Structures are given as structure tokens and as C-alpha cells.
Amino acid sequence: MFLNQMHVPSLIEKKRDGGDLSADEISYIIANFTRGEIPDYQVSALAMAIFFRGMTDAETWHLTKAMLESGHRFTYPPDSPPKVDKHSTGAIGGKTSLVLAPLLACDELWVPMISGRGLDITGGTLDKLECIPGFDVNLDRARALKQLKRIGVFMIGQTAEICPADKKLYALRDVTGTVPSRALIVASIMSKKLAESLDRLVLNVRFGSGAFMKERREAELLGDAMLRVGEAMSLQISYLLTPMNEPLGRTVGNALELAEAIDVLRGAGPPDVVNLVLDLAIRVANAPRAQLQKWLQDGTAWQKFVATVEAQDGDASALERMTQVHRAPVIREIKAERSGRIAKMDAQRIGRASLLLGGGRQTANDAIDFAVGISDLKKIGEAVESNEVLMRVHARAEKSCERALLMLKEAVAIE
Numbered sequence: 001m002f003l004n005q006m007h008v009p010s011l012i013e014k015k016r017d018g019g020d021l022s023a024d025e026i027s028y029i030i031a032n033f034t035r036g037e038i039p040d041y042q043v044s045a046l047a048m049a050i051f052f053r054g055m056t057d058a059e060t061w062h063l064t065k066a067m068l069e070s071g072h073r074f075t076y077p078p079d080s081p082p083k084v085d086k087h088s089t090g091a092i093g094g095k096t097s098l099v100l101a102p103l104l105a106c107d108e109l110w111v112p113m114i115s116g117r118g119l120d121i122t123g124g125t126l127d128k129l130e131c132i133p134g135f136d137v138n139l140d141r142a143r144a145l146k147q148l149k150r151i152g153v154f155m156i157g158q159t160a161e162i163c164p165a166d167k168k169l170y171a172l173r174d175v176t177g178t179v180p181s182r183a184l185i186v187a188s189i190m191s192k193k194l195a196e197s198l199d200r201l202v203l204n205v206r207f208g209s210g211a212f213m214k215e216r217r218e219a220e221l222l223g224d225a226m227l228r229v230g231e232a233m234s235l236q237i238s239y240l241l242t243p244m245n246e247p248l249g250r251t252v253g254n255a256l257e258l259a260e261a262i263d264v265l266r267g268a269g270p271p272d273v274v275n276l277v278l279d280l281a282i283r284v285a286n287a288p289r290a291q292l293q294k295w296l297q298d299g300t301a302w303q304k305f306v307a308t309v310e311a312q313d314g315d316a317s318a319l320e321r322m323t324q325v326h327r328a329p330v331i332r333e334i335k336a337e338r339s340g341r342i343a344k345m346d347a348q349r350i351g352r353a354s355l356l357l358g359g360g361r362q363t364a365n366d367a368i369d370f371a372v373g374i375s376d377l378k379k380i381g382e383a384v385e386s387n388e389v390l391m392r393v394h395a396r397a398e399k400s401c402e403r404a405l406l407m408l409k410e411a412v413a414i415e
Helices: 008-016 023-034 040-053 057-068 096-105 125-129 141-151 164-174 182-195 216-232 254-265 271-281 289-297 300-311 316-325 347-359 398-409
Strands: 084-088 111-114 153-156 200-207 236-243 330-335 340-345 373-375 389-395 412-414
Touching: 008 023, 008 040, 023 040, 023 057, 023 164, 040 164, 040 182, 057 164, 057 182, 057 216, 084 096, 084 111, 084 182, 096 111, 096 125, 096 153, 096 254, 096 271, 096 289, 096 300, 111 141, 111 182, 125 254, 141 153, 141 300, 153 300, 164 182, 182 216, 200 216, 200 271, 216 236, 236 271, 254 271, 254 300, 254 316, 254 373, 271 289, 289 300, 300 316, 330 398, 347 373, 347 389, 347 398, 389 398
Parallel strands: 084 200, 111 153, 200 236
Antiparallel strands: 330 389, 340 412, 373 389
């Protein structure tokens, strides 16, 4: 309960000028924003102030707690298996959650995965799952828990019951230039994960040109901040730092990435994706790496993914023809102008090009075009011959394709 009505502009000014917000002030803002009593424009202004001024550990903890308490938490039966999950701070071509969740569910673990949509130039797990015709990411807690008991995994977004404050703030951050704020990232990720009532959590913290955190040190600070919040809630938590100077795998774009994740689940796929999945899995799994890899290769993880799709009303028959279900009408190639080795495959430019094509959101209400993106990407260090294909651009129209091609030509360097 708040004894007095607080003056929101004064709180924005306080943070703008470098002051610390109290627990009551943060709780007041989050509670009233969630109820729709504080308008988006004021919270956007506060987010920008936080972006520039930062938050102390105490403020970050109170923000996380307020966002967690805006909704309900999952509760589980006594003696149920360990609850585990993973979260990435954003990746260009990041599709590991699509593989990791069903893989961990093969290990007699429960994986209650609550994911987000695309932020800035990075893709979101929910957008990729919604490429599957019929797939429902909006299960209520009762249905999600039944599914967890039956097959050991669900993959959903925040519903009205789960961290509704984060759901609203997440959308604002995406379109107001405040995505890279450390405090806002910590509160967003950890409120969702704490709502899952996990036993173990692994974080994939990215740094580099295509990540929110450009420098390794920034990524370490972010990882450490999330560790402190998780440990305060008695959560077994760790993080893995990985560079994001080139896209993960060979695809960027929702249906294209989903198809690549399916390849991994069927025992193939790019080695960098496979290795990262296994590196993350061993931090929360019971089984050793060799067994986890076997489940990827022998179809066990694939069958778990199919069961998840069917349980969430998705059309599993569409999975193996995803690039036909969502096929862009315009496909163009970028070819090498000379022979050599790939010295640069700029993740940020490639992510920006995918956004330009319609694979991400430039305003909160934008629809995602599942079909667009970039495929067949070469990797840094690979040898190429003159006139060899470096990537393929999948576009809805010639005009957007031409704009993307201009941007992408600057993304590649051959030495």
C-alpha cells in the first residue's frame, strides 16, 4: 500500500539527475504502470533516464522484485523433478532455446521456459515458434503445468498472469532505444525466470557488434548483476560469456532460424549452434555431454520437440517444410568479388538488414514477417572463391531487398 499519491514526473527527474529510487517509489511506478494508471510515455522517459544513469544493485533488485510481484509465480508438486531453464541476452541468429528446451526435457528435468519476442535487432524465441502454424505461446498456468507434468517442457510467453509489468515494459524498450540498459535487462530476464520458480538457470551473456553489450567487460558486469539477483533468491545460477561478432549459425530471420534449429534437433545443423547448445546444457543438466549429444543425434530431442509442438496446438507436419510454409517471394545472392578468407561477417549490420526486411519490429505494434531474413551465411575464417555465394537475402519486395543488399555488402570483408 502507498500512503500518498506519488508525483511521477518528480520520480523521472530524480532518476534523470542521478538519484536513487526507493523500493516504495519503484513499486509504485511498476504497480500503477501495470494497471494502466501511468502512461507509456512517462515510463519510456523513466527507462531513458535509467539507461543513462543506471541503477544501484538495490534499485535493480527492487525493480526485479516489483516486476515479479506484478503477476503470479509457478508452483509445483512436491518431489517433482528439478526445474531448469536458459536465457540469452540476445543474439543475431540466436536459436539455441528452440533446441535446448526439448533436449533438457529428455534428461528427466522440467523445463518451464518463458521467453520473449524480438528486441532491437535480435530475434525472439516466441516469434520463431509462431512461425509454426497454430502454435500457441499463450498457455495459462494450469494448462502449462499439465503439459510440464506430461512431457517435461513448455515454451510460452508472459501471459496476463506472469510478469505483466515486464511484458509491457519489454515492448516499450524495444522501440525507445533503451534495450541495452543493464538494470532493465537484469530486471526483465530475472523477473521472468524467478516467476518460473527454477532450481537451476544458465545465462548466455553475449558481447560484440551484434550484442547489447559491445565489450566483454560490459557483459561480465551484466552476468555478475544477474548472478547477484539469482543468488539472493537461492537460485543455482551461472552464466556463459560468448562473442557475437558474427551471427550464430548460418541463418538470420524467424522461419529460417527455426528450420536451422530443426536441423540441429535432427542431428545435423551448424557446429557452432550444436556446440553452444551443449555448452549451455551441461551447466544445468544431470546427464553428461556425450549423452546430451546422443539425444540430438538419435532423434530423442527431435521427438520431444514434436511432442511440444503438438501439445501447444502447432502443426507438426509443417516442421520439416518450414522454408516452404514461409517462403519470401524475392531471393537474391551476394557473391564474393574475389577469392580469400572471410575476415568479417558483421553481426550488427546483418541484424539491421533483417530488421529492415521486416524480420523485427521498428514500432511496438509492427507485425513480424516470418519469411524474410538472410540464409547460407559464410562463417569467419572460411575460404571462398571468387563469385561464390556469401549469403542469400530473402525479401518481401524488390525495394526492401535492394536496401538490404546495400547494407549487407558492407557487412563482409574478405582477406
